[in-house]
Structure formats: structure tokens, C-alpha cells
Amino acid sequence: MIKAILIFNNHGKPRLIRFYQYFAEDLQQQIIRETFHLVSKRDDNVCNFLEGGSLIGGSDYKLIYRHYATLYFVFCVDSSESELGILDLIQVNIIQTHVFVETLDKCFENVCELDLIFHMDKVHYILQEVVMGGMVLETNMNEIVGQVELQNRMEKSEGGLSAAPARAVSAVKNMNLPEIPRNINIGDINIKVPSLSPF
Amino acid sequence: MPAPIRLRELIRTIRTARTQAEEREMIQKECAAIRSSFREEDNTYRCRNVAKLLYMHMLGYPAHFGQLECLKLIASQKFTDKRIGYLGAMLLLDERQDVHLLMTNCIKNDLNHSTQYVQGLALCTLGCMGSSEMCRDLAGEVEKLLKTSNSYLRKKAALCAVHVIRKVPELMEMFLPATKNLLSEKNHGVLHTSVVLLTEMCERSPDMLTHFRKLVPQLVRILKNLIMSGYSPEHDVSGISDPFLQVRILRLLRILGKSDDDSSEAMNDILAQVATNTETSKNVGNAILFPLLQTDHNAVQRHRSTIVDCLKDLDVSIKRRAMELSFALVNGNNIRGMMKELLYFLDSCDPEFKADCASGVFLAAEKYAPSKRWHIDTIMRVLTTAGSYVRDDSVPNLIQLITNSVEMHAYTVQRLYKALLDDISQQPLVQVASWCIGEYGDLLVSGQCEEEEPIQVKDEVLDVLEGLLVSNLSTPVTRGYSLTAIMKLSTRFSSVNRIKKVVSIYGSSIDVELQQRAVEYNALFKKYDHMRYELRWCSTHSLLTGGRTRSHLNETGLVANLGLHSLTFMYLQLCANDLLDLLGGHDVGPVIQTALPTKPASAGGELLDLLGDLSLSGMPSMNGLKIEFTFERSNPNPNISVITIHASNTTEADMTDFVFQAAVPKTFQLQLLSPSSNVVPALNQGNITQVIRVLNPQKQQLRMRIKLTYTYKGAPVQDLAEVNNFPPQSWQ
Numbered sequence: 031m032i033k034a035i036l037i038f039n040n041h042g043k044p045r046l047i048r049f050y051q052y053f054a055e056d057l058q059q060q061i062i063r064e065t066f067h068l069v070s071k072r073d074d075n076v077c078n079f080l081e082g083g084s085l086i087g088g089s090d091y092k093l094i095y096r097h098y099a100t101l102y103f104v105f106c107v108d109s110s111e112s113e114l115g116i117l118d119l120i121q122v123n124i125i126q127t128h129v130f131v132e133t134l135d136k137c138f139e140n141v142c143e144l145d146l147i148f149h150m151d152k153v154h155y156i157l158q159e160v161v162m163g164g165m166v167l168e169t170n171m172n173e174i175v176g177q178v179e180l181q182n183r184m185e186k187s188e189g190g191l192s193a194a195p196a197r198a199v200s201a202v203k204n205m206n207l208p209e210i211p212r213n214i215n216i217g218d219i220n221i222k223v224p225s226l227s228p229f
Numbered sequence: 230m231p232a233p234i235r236l237r238e239l240i241r242t243i244r245t246a247r248t249q250a251e252e253r254e255m256i257q258k259e260c261a262a263i264r265s266s267f268r269e270e271d272n273t274y275r276c277r278n279v280a281k282l283l284y285m286h287m288l289g290y291p292a293h294f295g296q297l298e299c300l301k302l303i304a305s306q307k308f309t310d311k312r313i314g315y316l317g318a319m320l321l322l323d324e325r326q327d328v329h330l331l332m333t334n335c336i337k338n339d340l341n342h343s344t345q346y347v348q349g350l351a352l353c354t355l356g357c358m359g360s361s362e363m364c365r366d367l368a369g370e371v372e373k374l375l376k377t378s379n380s381y382l383r384k385k386a387a388l389c390a391v392h393v394i395r396k397v398p399e400l401m402e403m404f405l406p407a408t409k410n411l412l413s414e415k416n417h418g419v420l421h422t423s424v425v426l427l428t429e430m431c432e433r434s435p436d437m438l439t440h441f442r443k444l445v446p447q448l449v450r451i452l453k454n455l456i457m458s459g460y461s462p463e464h465d466v467s468g469i470s471d472p473f474l475q476v477r478i479l480r481l482l483r484i485l486g487k488s489d490d491d492s493s494e495a496m497n498d499i500l501a502q503v504a505t506n507t508e509t510s511k512n513v514g515n516a517i518l519f520p521l522l523q524t525d526h527n528a529v530q531r532h533r534s535t536i537v538d539c540l541k542d543l544d545v546s547i548k549r550r551a552m553e554l555s556f557a558l559v560n561g562n563n564i565r566g567m568m569k570e571l572l573y574f575l576d577s578c579d580p581e582f583k584a585d586c587a588s589g590v591f592l593a594a595e596k597y598a599p600s601k602r603w604h605i606d607t608i609m610r611v612l613t614t615a616g617s618y619v620r621d622d623s624v625p626n627l628i629q630l631i632t633n634s635v636e637m638h639a640y641t642v643q644r645l646y647k648a649l650l651d652d653i654s655q656q657p658l659v660q661v662a663s664w665c666i667g668e669y670g671d672l673l674v675s676g677q678c679e680e681e682e683p684i685q686v687k688d689e690v691l692d693v694l695e696g697l698l699v700s701n702l703s704t705p706v707t708r709g710y711s712l713t714a715i716m717k718l719s720t721r722f723s724s725v726n727r728i729k730k731v732v733s734i735y736g737s738s739i740d741v742e743l744q745q746r747a748v749e750y751n752a753l754f755k756k757y758d759h760m761r762y763e764l765r766w767c768s769t770h771s772l773l774t775g776g777r778t779r780s781h782l783n784e785t786g787l788v789a790n791l792g793l794h795s796l797t798f799m800y801l802q803l804c805a806n807d808l809l810d811l812l813g814g815h816d817v818g819p820v821i822q823t824a825l826p827t828k829p830a831s832a833g834g835e836l837l838d839l840l841g842d843l844s845l846s847g848m849p850s851m852n853g854l855k856i857e858f859t860f861e862r863s864n865p866n867p868n869i870s871v872i873t874i875h876a877s878n879t880t881e882a883d884m885t886d887f888v889f890q891a892a893v894p895k896t897f898q899l900q901l902l903s904p905s906s907n908v909v910p911a912l913n914q915g916n917i918t919q920v921i922r923v924l925n926p927q928k929q930q931l932r933m934r935i936k937l938t939y940t941y942k943g944a945p946v947q948d949l950a951e952v953n954n955f956p957p958q959s960w961q
Contacts, residue, residue, distance in 0.1 A: 044287055050357065052323045059289040077545045125472065147244075148237055150287065151280055154316055163356040163392045165425060167384060168418045169473045177381065181346050185309045 031164040032123075033091060034061070034106040035157065037146065042066035045101065045146045046153050050164035061085045069095050069102055078124055082106055094123040096131070100143050103127045129169060130160055136175045155181065233266050234259075236280045243288075256290050267298055275302055276313045283317055296321050296328050303335045311339070311347060315354045324360035333363050340370040348374070349385055356389035364393040368400050375407040380416040387411070387422035391429045401430055401437070412447050417471055420451065424477040431484050442485055452478050533558055533567070540574045552582060556589040564597040568607060576614050583618035587611050591623060601634045605641050613648055616655025624660050631665060639672040641665060646673060649693055654702045660710045663697060666690060667714025671721040691715065691724065695731060705740055712743060716750045729754055853880035854909065854937065854948070856889075860959040870923045870931070870959055877916040878909040880941075887939040889919055894932055898924040909939070931955040 037046040044062050053061065064083040072080070074097060082091035086106055095104040105123045131141075137156055138145045146153055159174045161167060168174055234242075239259060246252035263278045279298055286292035299321060302314025322329045332354070339351035352374065355367060371393060374386035394401050404426070411423035427444070430437045455470050536558065539551035552574065559567045568590070575586045590611050598604035608627060612619065631641055645662035653659050666673060670690060697703050697711040712735060719728040732754070735747035857875040878884050887907045893899045904919035925931060933955075937948045 044289075047287055048320075052325065055286075055289070055291065148240055150240075150284055151236070151313065151316065155312065158316075158353055162353055162385060162388045165388050165391065165422075166473065167388055167422065169421065169471070170417060173418060177346075181308075181312070184344075184346065185312065188307050188309045 031108045032105055032161060032166075033086065033108060033164065034104075035161065036062060036065055036102075036104040036106070037153075038062060038066055038102055038104075039100050039143060040070070040102075042070070045143070046150065046157070048154070048157060048161075050161075057085065065093060065104055065106070066102070068093065069097075069104060094127065096124065096127045098131060101146070103131060126160075126166060126169070129171060130157070133160065133171050133174050136171060137178055152178075152182075233262060233274050233278055233281075235277060236284060239281050240284065252288075253290075256285050256288070260285070260290070264294060267294070272305070275305075276307075276310050279313050279317050283313075283320055286320060292321055296326065300328065300331050300335070303332060303339075308344070308347065311350055315350045319354055319357050323358055324363075329358070329360060330362065333366055336363070337367060337370060340367065340374065345379060345382055348382055352382070352385040352389045356385070356392040359389075359392060359396065361396045364396045365400070368393050368397070368403060372403055372407055375404065375411075380414065380419045383414070384416070384418040384422040387419070387426045391422075391426050394429055394433065398433060401434060404430070405437075405440075412444060412451065417474055421474050421477060424448075424474070424481050428477070428481045428484065431481070438485065445482065445485055448478050448482055448485075452482075533563065537567070537570045540570065545579070548578065549582065552578075552586060552589070556593060559593045559597060561597045561599075564593065564599060565603075568593065572607070572610055572614070575611065580618065583615045584620055587615050587619045588623065591626070595630065601637045602640065605631070605634070605637055605644070609644055609648065612655065612658035612661065613652070616658040619657040621657075624657050627657075627661050628664050631661070632668075638665075638669045642669040642673050646690070646693070649697075653697060653700055656704055656707050659697060659703065659707050663694060663707070663710040663714040666694065667710075667717035670714075670718045674722075688724065688727075691718065691722070691727060691731075694718075698731075698735070705742060708740065708743055709746060712746055712750075716746075716753075719754075853878055854884065854939075855879065856935070856937075858952075858955075860956075866924075868924055868926045868928075870925060872921040872923060872959070874919050874921065875916045876909050876919075876937075877913050878911055879913055881911050882942050883911050884909040884939040884941050884946075887917060888937070889917075890936040890938075891921060892934045892936075893923060894929070896925075896927050896929050897931070900924075930957075931959065 031050070033049070033051050035046070035048045035050075036044065038044045042063065047058065047062060049058060061083070064085050068080060068083050072095075078096060079092050079094045081089045082093050086093075091106055091108060093104055093106050095102055097103075105127060107123055133156060134141045134146075134153065137152070138149070156174065156178050159168060159177050243252055243255055246255055259281065263282060266274060266278055275298060279295055279302060282292045282295040282298075295317060299314045299317035302310040303318065305311060305314065318329070318332060322332075336351045336355055339347050340355075342348050342351070352371070355363065355371070359367070371386055371389050374382050375390060377383055377386070390404050390407075394404070408423070408427065408430075411426070412420065414420050414423065427441055431441055452475065455475055458470060533555075536551050536554050539547050540555065542548055542551065552571075555567060555571060571586065571590055571593075575583060575590065578586060590607065594604050594607045598607070608630070631638070634641075642665045645658075645665050648658060649662045649666075673690060694711045694715050698708055698715075703711070712732070715728055715731055719725050722728075729751075732747050732750045735743050736751055738744045738747060855877045857877070859873045859875070861871040861873075862869075874889060876887065876889065885908050887904070887909050889901075889904060891899060891901065900922040902920040902922070904917050906917055909915075909917055923931065930953075933952045935950050935952060937946075937950075939946055
């Protein structure tokens, strides 16, 4: 069972925290700090898992993590299963982190840290389709992306989170703005333009 | 009131903060704005406010005042509201707060909503943080959704059911009918979560387990399809089709197949197939392989080569599992091959593995060694390659092993000696080698082993051992071993003088341990020279096989090395009678028959009137020496008997340097007070008295062994006797 999923950056600032077991608020923050300390000390070429810190349950739990550019993705899993069973759990969770990141990538089109910062709620919704109640729900990336897309569309049709009045929205939509380029290519410089939704 | 700012605005603002204090200020301001907005019961912007609240919560700021707002959002009709409301509930609420129960009705309605995504939200929330009460109320709805044909909902319902079962185990029965055709689904998501549900049920109830055994063929079929079917881009991870599902199914098969032959049979083929087809060069492959191996050990043997290859993998965790698995796989048939691989691994692995690997090798070798010679060779190999990583407790175990393989002594000691000549830095090797040289030094020089050349010069051996004593590489423990070995050689080699010299030098060593040994060995040379030969035998046999008694004899923790050292110590202190028994060999005086005269005894004021007076008139004169025992009971401790001996001499010459010693069985404790003098005057002109106090808490029959030494007419005399017939009143 997955106890927690944490995403934080190289300085320990949380980008997404999801606990599947109750922890008091201040304890949650302490756990994030502790996990960050444990994980940031690791060299990039050592294996991707270690024992949990004392706050989260010590050696009964394993932290499985992957470091992508400026972000750490950490899964904290229950390792009360037998020794041999742990390894496949670890491997599967490493793959799962990978799947999760790839899904984020697909949803956000080349995801970067800024996307996670500004779309915290969307990231939660994507995660909800991947892991539920501490257990892996769906592993097929296309399925996940598809389902998230449909739900996002429903939200959009209602006016979205900002709940801006419908008239204003349609007014903006009807304006003739020049097409915003996705990629700017100047010689051999390639700048990717982040995709910000209209709200 | 202006519209509350958007989430993105808030985030942007907070990111401009340069200090923690600035951030806190911004957040507090925004919280105040949100609170007033909540007070106004504004439906339009509630979702926006809650989103901001969740963001602030993630940064670590309190957000509990938003809990009720989440509930209002959940009750709203808009999907957007419900979405953020349920998320807020999952992040901010938990079953400890009574507020959460208010959700129950909303969730119930939403579980029956027309939009599947709303139903999905409700299932998700229930499955994450549903309390037992909620689960009890809503289990029926979940069960209904478990039977739906909508795969999106079905997979969520399955995991929700798992949560319900964990919270309220009694409800497990309820989900049984719904599981009937879970496995006939095509959708992998549903299959995956169904297998999880089945696994949970089987783990919790043996009845369920038996019930679901009939699913084994179906599971096997699914697994087969996964492997046989061609490339499926949707489910492919690193070339393997849906590894997650494969792993889950394998785990369930393992549980179902446990101690059931029929099921295991059905599984065997497919397991072998999975193993063969799975390429293990990738993480994913290994993820599948390991639960597989738990399931069937025979299949495992077929993949020994794979596992052995994993020993060379770069990933540390894989190497460790492969090592553990390899040891589990070793048996009488493959020991030679496996050991070769494992020793190769030992040579090249990281230091963190060496200790465990070495211990594993020793264990495996002990269990399955095809021949003693192979065994010794293997041990030698480990000691020479990973000698410094071998665990401390391996040394005594190894020594015991070597002792037991009697016919290999000569060969072993030769090889160990040669190894010592090469390298004295690895302490366990040096310790074992010194011990063996001490024990079997004579075999070393006598040339009993046909293969090796006998060491020509005994001095060479002593040179090596002395070298160990002075080397900086030797730890104090090792020095102890080599000093003892040198001492033992004094009975095997003839160069006693040289050994005496070495031993006396260390009598003033700074190392207390070494000094103590040297002093005692010196004493052995001086006073108990006749004992030296006997002790040689004791050290090998009795103490090593003595078992538990070792613990109270052992002062230094070096169990195997007790032999000479502690035995000397004890002999000089006369603690345990058992050892004297072991030594045997000396003349034991006749057992004394005693009469019980009613001679009035001395002293008192104590319990004498109750016990009467007791005395034991000692033995018939042994060469004119007579020993008499008188008894008193001590007050206040009735467990202590006070015995006074009176030694008198009927011969015409004095007995000088008289020493009386006594030993009692283990359950007693003995205290000898100072004698009145150490001369027994001739012709009964006087006697020596000495008081013995005996503590007898268990009220056992008192027995005593006594030893008398004295000088008579210039010659030393020694007598041993056993006294068994103490009158019962003296010890009861």
C-alpha cells in the first residue's frame, strides 16, 4: 500500500503532497522535510530506494524516488511484505513513478516544474486517476489521459475553476488574437512556450 | 466586495515573496479575504477560494476553516464544484472529525448520479477516507457498482471495495457474488483492480482462499494471453506487456498455490513460461521474476543461471536479492557450481555485501559440503579473499568445524600456515591459523600430510607466531590467540626455553589481557609444570564441547581460546569442581567413612542447642596426617554452614608449608578463611585450624574435595581426598 506521494523540488519546496494515511498537518510538513533530507543526500547513480525516515514509520516503509531535472517524485510504500516481495514492489513503483510522470508529460505537453506549480489542482486530478486509496488504479497512460481530458472538458463547459462569468469568457474567445506560437525557432535556439489555459 | 483573486494570481503573488515572513503575511491577508468571502455564502466563487485554500495547505498553513465549505461544494450541482470539493475533503478531512459524516448522504447520492465522473469522484473519496460508519452505510452502493458494465466505474468500485473490507471486515461476504465474473473482463484496469480485491479477500479469510482456488485456471489463462499476445502499445512497458498485471496475478497465484498441490500443478507450466519469456535485463523483468520465484522452487532451479547472472547486475538492490536467492537455491546437487559463482561474487562485490556473503558461504558449505577437503578449501578461500569482513562469531565456529574434521587436521594446518606466511593482515584468518598451529603444530612438522612438505624447522613456526605478536597489524584479540598458541606449542615442540622467554616478556605487557595470560602461563611453567601436559588435552576436548558452562568461565569472550588460559586461572582459584573432575588422573584418596561421635564442640551461643553438636572426625591418618571437621550453623543465615578443620600430625617430623584447599560442587559456594598457621607440628603437639564457610542455598548433600600439600622432611607431598559423608544435620 502506498502511504504517501510527494513531489518537491531540489530545495525541498513541496509541489504536490498526497497522504493516504492520516497525519496531522504539522507532522505532514515535518515528513516532507525529513524525506527531502533523506532523498537529496543520495547520489544520482545509487539505487532508487531507501528506508523511510523515522517520522513516516521507519524501516517498515520504503521510499522509492526518482529525480527528474528539478523535481523529486517520491512514493512511500508499505514494506511489511516479505523480503522477496519488496523488490517487485519497488520495481513496480519505480515504473509507476515513470508512468505518472509520462502521463503528466502527455497532459501538459512537455511538463515542466512551472506547470506543476500553477496547476496543482490538475495534477491532483491526474493522480486521482492513477492511485486511489493507496493502491494503483490504472496503469494505461492513454486511459488516464483520456479520462482526465473528458473531465477537464466538463469543467470548462461550466466555466472552470475561476468561475468567471460566461459572457466575459466568450468575449475573450471571440477576440481575434494572433496565434500564439508553440515553439519559437531562431537558428539553433528552440524556445518552448508554456501552454497556459485561457483562465 | 471585489471578486476573490484567482488561484493563479495567488500563486504568482506568493512566489514573489522573498522571505518566509513576507510569504506568511501574504497568506494571512488572503486567508482573511477568504474567510469573509465564506461568511458571505458566495456560491460563485467558493470553488476558487477552496482551491486557494488547498494550495496554502500544501505550503503548510492551517486551512481547517475550509472544511465545511468543502461539504457545501460537494452538495453543489456543478461538476467543477464537486471536483474541488471532494479533493478538499480528501486533503482536509479525515474520520477523526465528526464533520465528515455529513458527507455520507452526498456521497450516496453521487454514487447514483447520472454522470460517471461524478460517480467516480464519490467512489474515489469513499475509497480514500471513508470511515467504518460510512463504509457500512454505503457498502451496498459499492457492491452495485462492482457489477456494472462500465469499466471506468468497475475498477474504482473494486478498489473502493478493498477499502471497505479493510475498514469493516465483516462485510467481505457481501462482495462475494459480485466477484463471479470479474476476471472475464477484457479491460486491464478492471482486471488489475479485481486481482487486488481477490488478493485482499484471500489474505483475510481461508474460506475465501479455498473458494477462489477454482479461479486458478482462469488466472493462468490470462497470464498466458499476456505473454503470448503480440506487442500491445497501450500496455507495454519496456517491451513487456502490462508488467503490473503480471506481477499482481503472480502474487495471487502464489497465495492460492500455497500448500495445494493441484493448484501448484496447474501453475507450473505457465510459471516456467513466464520465466523463460521474461527478459531479465530490465527492472521490469526482474519485478516479475521475483514473485515468480517465491511461488515455485522447482521452477526456480531452472533459472538459477539467470539469478547467478543477476549477481553481476549493476543495481545494488538486485545484487542483494540475487545473492539471497542464490543462497536459498543452494542444495547438495549444485553446491560446487553455485559456490564457484558465489566465491567469485565475494571477490568482486562491494564491502557492504562481503560480511553477509561470507556468512552465507560458511552456512552453505557446512550443510552441503561434498567432501571435507572441499570444505576446508572453501573456508580458506573465504578467509583469504574476504578475511577482514568475516564476522567475529565465525572464528569460533570455524575452529569447531576444523576440530571435528579430524583427518583433515594436517592438511588444514599446512594450508593455514602457508596463508599466514603470505598475509597477516586479515584478522579472522590469522586467529584461526594461530589456533590451529597451536593445536596441531606437531602435525605441521611431522609431515603427516603427504601433499605438503613438512616444515623443517620448528623455530620457523615460532618465528611466525612471535611475528604476529609484535606486528602492528594484529589486534589485541589476535595477539591473545598467538600467545596461547605459542604456549600450547611448549608441549608439542621441544624448544621450551624459547617459549618460556616469550611468555615472560609479555608478563609486563601494557595490554592487560595479554599480561594476564602471560603471567598465568608463567605460573604454569613454574608451579604446575606437571599440569601442562594434561591441560593440553582439556583445551581441545572438554571446553570446546562443554557448551553452556563456558559462559560463566569465559571472561574474555574468546570462547574457543579458553583452553589453556582460563583453565589455568580457574585451577589457581579453585572455583569449579567440575574441572577437577575432568582432570582426573591423579590419585584420589579413599572415600572417608565417618562415624559420628557426640563430642561436645567449641564456641557457640548460636543454634547449637537445637542442632546439637556435630563433628566429623576426619580421615584415618594419611601418612600421619589427621584432619578433623567440626560444624556450626551460622546465624543469621541458616544456609551457611561453618566448618572448622583441625589438622594434626602424628609423625615425628613437622609438616611445613601446609596448604589446605577445598572444592565443592557448583551449587555451593565456598569461602576459606586464613589458617592459623602453616606448620603442623610433629607428634600431635599442636594443630592447624582453618575455617571454611559453605553457602548451601539449595540444601543439597554437601560433598567436598580436599587437597593437602605440605613439605615433609624436605620433600613436597600432596594428597587428594573426597569427603562425601558429611552428617545431614550439617547441611540441611
